[in-house]
Amino acid sequence: MPLPATPPRRATIRDVALEAGVSRGTVSRVLNGEPYVSAEARTAIERAVAKVGYVPNAAARNLARRRSQAVGVVVHEPHSLFLEDPNIGSILLGANAALSAADHQMVSLVIDSERDSRRVVRYLGGGFVDGVVIVSARRDDPLLAAVARLGIPAAVVGRPPGMPPVPFVGIDNRAAAQAITERLLATGRSRVGMVAAALDRDSGADRLAGFRAALGDRFDPRLVVERPLYAYGAGRDAMRELLEREPTLDGVFAASDVVAAGALDAIRDAGRRVPDDVGIVGFDDSVWALRCQPALSTVHQPAMDLGRKAAESVLAQMHGGAPQLEGVMLDTHVVWRASA
Amino acid sequence: MPLPATPPRRATIRDVALEAGVSRGTVSRVLNGEPYVSAEARTAIERAVAKVGYVPNAAARNLARRRSQAVGVVVHEPHSLFLEDPNIGSILLGANAALSAADHQMVSLVIDSERDSRRVVRYLGGGFVDGVVIVSARRDDPLLAAVARLGIPAAVVGRPPGMPPVPFVGIDNRAAAQAITERLLATGRSRVGMVAAALDRDSGADRLAGFRAALGDRFDPRLVVERPLYAYGAGRDAMRELLEREPTLDGVFAASDVVAAGALDAIRDAGRRVPDDVGIVGFDDSVWALRCQPALSTVHQPAMDLGRKAAESVLAQMHGGAPQLEGVMLDTHVVWRASA
DNA sequence: CATCGGTCTGTGACCGGTCCCAGATCGGGC
DNA sequence: GCCCGATCTGGGACCGGTCACAGACCGATG
Numbered sequence: 001m002p003l004p005a006t007p008p009r010r011a012t013i014r015d016v017a018l019e020a021g022v023s024r025g026t027v028s029r030v031l032n033g034e035p036y037v038s039a040e041a042r043t044a045i046e047r048a049v050a051k052v053g054y055v056p057n058a059a060a061r062n063l064a065r066r067r068s069q070a071v072g073v074v075v076h077e078p079h080s081l082f083l084e085d086p087n088i089g090s091i092l093l094g095a096n097a098a099l100s101a102a103d104h105q106m107v108s109l110v111i112d113s114e115r116d117s118r119r120v121v122r123y124l125g126g127g128f129v130d131g132v133v134i135v136s137a138r139r140d141d142p143l144l145a146a147v148a149r150l151g152i153p154a155a156v157v158g159r160p161p162g163m164p165p166v167p168f169v170g171i172d173n174r175a176a177a178q179a180i181t182e183r184l185l186a187t188g189r190s191r192v193g194m195v196a197a198a199l200d201r202d203s204g205a206d207r208l209a210g211f212r213a214a215l216g217d218r219f220d221p222r223l224v225v226e227r228p229l230y231a232y233g234a235g236r237d238a239m240r241e242l243l244e245r246e247p248t249l250d251g252v253f254a255a256s257d258v259v260a261a262g263a264l265d266a267i268r269d270a271g272r273r274v275p276d277d278v279g280i281v282g283f284d285d286s287v288w289a290l291r292c293q294p295a296l297s298t299v300h301q302p303a304m305d306l307g308r309k310a311a312e313s314v315l316a317q318m319h320g321g322a323p324q325l326e327g328v329m330l331d332t333h334v335v336w337r338a339s340a
Numbered sequence: 341m342p343l344p345a346t347p348p349r350r351a352t353i354r355d356v357a358l359e360a361g362v363s364r365g366t367v368s369r370v371l372n373g374e375p376y377v378s379a380e381a382r383t384a385i386e387r388a389v390a391k392v393g394y395v396p397n398a399a400a401r402n403l404a405r406r407r408s409q410a411v412g413v414v415v416h417e418p419h420s421l422f423l424e425d426p427n428i429g430s431i432l433l434g435a436n437a438a439l440s441a442a443d444h445q446m447v448s449l450v451i452d453s454e455r456d457s458r459r460v461v462r463y464l465g466g467g468f469v470d471g472v473v474i475v476s477a478r479r480d481d482p483l484l485a486a487v488a489r490l491g492i493p494a495a496v497v498g499r500p501p502g503m504p505p506v507p508f509v510g511i512d513n514r515a516a517a518q519a520i521t522e523r524l525l526a527t528g529r530s531r532v533g534m535v536a537a538a539l540d541r542d543s544g545a546d547r548l549a550g551f552r553a554a555l556g557d558r559f560d561p562r563l564v565v566e567r568p569l570y571a572y573g574a575g576r577d578a579m580r581e582l583l584e585r586e587p588t589l590d591g592v593f594a595a596s597d598v599v600a601a602g603a604l605d606a607i608r609d610a611g612r613r614v615p616d617d618v619g620i621v622g623f624d625d626s627v628w629a630l631r632c633q634p635a636l637s638t639v640h641q642p643a644m645d646l647g648r649k650a651a652e653s654v655l656a657q658m659h660g661g662a663p664q665l666e667g668v669m670l671d672t673h674v675v676w677r678a679s680a
Numbered sequence: 681c682a683t684c685g686g687t688c689t690g691t692g693a694c695c696g697g698t699c700c701c702a703g704a705t706c707g708g709g710c
Numbered sequence: 711g712c713c714c715g716a717t718c719t720g721g722g723a724c725c726g727g728t729c730a731c732a733g734a735c736c737g738a739t740g
Contacts, residue, residue, distance in 0.1 A: 093419045126396060
């Protein structure tokens with residue numbers, strides 16, 4: 001069976017106008033809360049709206065107004081990670097809070113394949129959204145180029161290398177990573193390694209850079225294992241590899257809490273105690289940090305605020321503000337718990 | 341500064357037609373892959389599309405076609421829970437997989453307040469989506485009533501009491517809860533309680549019913565503590581209360597893995613060992629089950645498939661299929677690990 | 681050679697709103 | 711009584727597509 005006959009016809013603004021005995025223009029004015037409408041017309045229209053069960057047609061309004069009252073939030077991560085990493089969820093919630101307050105609809109778009117990517121670009125260019133927040137973009141991300149080309153208001157969470165001039169909201173990953181590594185070193189560890197991840201993004205690359213800076217002369221590239229994603233499995237496997245390479249390891253910095261959780265399990269599986277034999281620290285301060293046994297020492301980053309600020313930047317641009325290309329950096333701090 | 345002058349004018353189908361030297365109709369035919377277009381016209385149009393940088397305007401297409409190629413997925417849960425409970429995420433991913441395969445855009449809508457609720461109803465009625473999947477609806481949920489009234493293709497994950505005739509996809513929560521409780525009893529526990537949650541939904545109410553059925557005569561209402569949401573904090577606090585009420589408790593069924601995780605921590609804080617002193621089982625088989633120490637015995641439910649099937653039902657209705665009101669029930673099974 | 685079915689194309693009406701201009705109405709000031 | 715500005719209303723043009731219809735063209739057929 002093909003498409004259904006005809007979707008049940010909904011009441012339009014003309015039906016309301018007819019019912020209320022006024023013109024379409026007046027109905028439109030009432031619906032949009034504009035001044036210069038008599039009280040009688042207003043009440044008649046409100047009554048008519050209720051009577052005919054009128055619901056405005058968004059497509060028609062978007063077409064005429066050339067905007068949609070919706071903002072896209074693009075997350076460029078595999079679906080699996082979306083589940084694991086509460087950090088992404090927090091960013092989305094922050095964005096949603098800001099958009100919701102401005103009465104805009106958030107539309108979240110997950111890219112997990114080339115096909116998704118094309119569909120998202122089509123979606124963004126198709127007038128479905130008035131602006132876009134981009135999370136976890138990669139180095140030289142084609143999506144960023146596409147957005148810049150389309151000229152829609154945008155903001156990026158993070159600051160991927162090779163980014164076109166687009167406003168961004170981020171944290172100083174390098175300084176934060178350096179701070180927590182130094183703190184770890186101060187607990188008297190002598191052989192400290194790192195499970196690095198996502199080096200194709202600023203967060204991953206900068207965390208590694210901060211680690212390196214903290215170690216200075218003591219930095220040993222053999223004690224760094226890299227993985228493409230911030231994932232539990234990546235942390236576990238990488239840690240196993242690291243312990244084989246360097247059995248005397250007594251400290252490790254994991255690039256995120258999820259990675260640290262995996263690493264922690266690998267350390268335990270190898271028969272070492274945390275923090276006695278090996279100290280471990282993470283990054284994010286997500287719910288994973290508290291779920292670990294022992295609780296993770298980590299870097300707190302204001303994930304919700306990152307999403308919120310990015311969304312606010314997009315909203316400001318949508319209302320004519322000039323894009324703030326210099327970017328916004330939010331504060332982080334070390335949270336010291338039991339794992340190191 | 342108010343709204344920007346005018347958004348940069350995009351190329352329209354007319355520009356393409358002009359450039360290719362054909363009519364709008366022919367361009368439209370090519371764009372939609374219809375037959376009866378000459379090869380020359382086709383290539384000329386494809387070249388013109390690339391040259392002028394044409395991107396179709398979705399609002400115009402939606403208006404003319406009276407559909408949007410998008411499906412909404414409504415999650416009626418507080419934002420905080422969204423972060424904690426991977427079960428919801430899995431359902432979304434399943435839905436997204438099905439929609440993505442059918443080249444439809446998933447639009448996820450979170451309801452966390454009355455205001456959100458109104459906005460979502462407006463959104464759904466506004467022609468933004470052609471169908472809707474509803475997750476975690478409550479007893480007599482007004483959203484379900486609104487959707488039924490609007491007459492848009494819909495499917496519900498779960499089967500809330502007081503639901504209008506809408507297709508649903510679910511599991512037999514009662515039987516599954518009974519099965520795992522019986523299994524727990526079979527480990528020789530004599531004082532078994534339950535942390536129940538979300539009794540305003542079928543999942544919560546049915547899990548309690550299954551627990552009760554498994555205990556039969558031994559059921560003691562004093563050993564059941566209820567909480568409104570499937571949340572970590574709820575599990576922890578409820579467990580604390582349960583242990584105070586009944587210090588000889590030696591087994592507990594938590595209504596979900598997240599709840600079980602909270603309960604587990606409360607048990608440990610009270611100085612009891614798991615599973616030696618107290619056996620605990622959860623429900624969902626989410627990533628939390630493996631993150632717990634010891635790993636949780638739980639009920640595996642095919643969360644992704646729930647989302648996928650619900651989305652497929654909506655897609656089928658959109659293509660003219662009759663709604664399958666009898667519903668679809670998916671299988672579950674007990675996964676036995678170390679916590680009981 | 682007229683007829684016919686299959687291809688291919690152009691055109692006007694329409695989807696349901698917004699926007700803006702022209703004009704009506706009205707009270708107040710000179 | 712006339713002019714003026716403020717208030718209020720109607721209606722045409724338009725947003726950018728889709729769709730149905732009419733008609734042109736073509737080779738095959740009787």
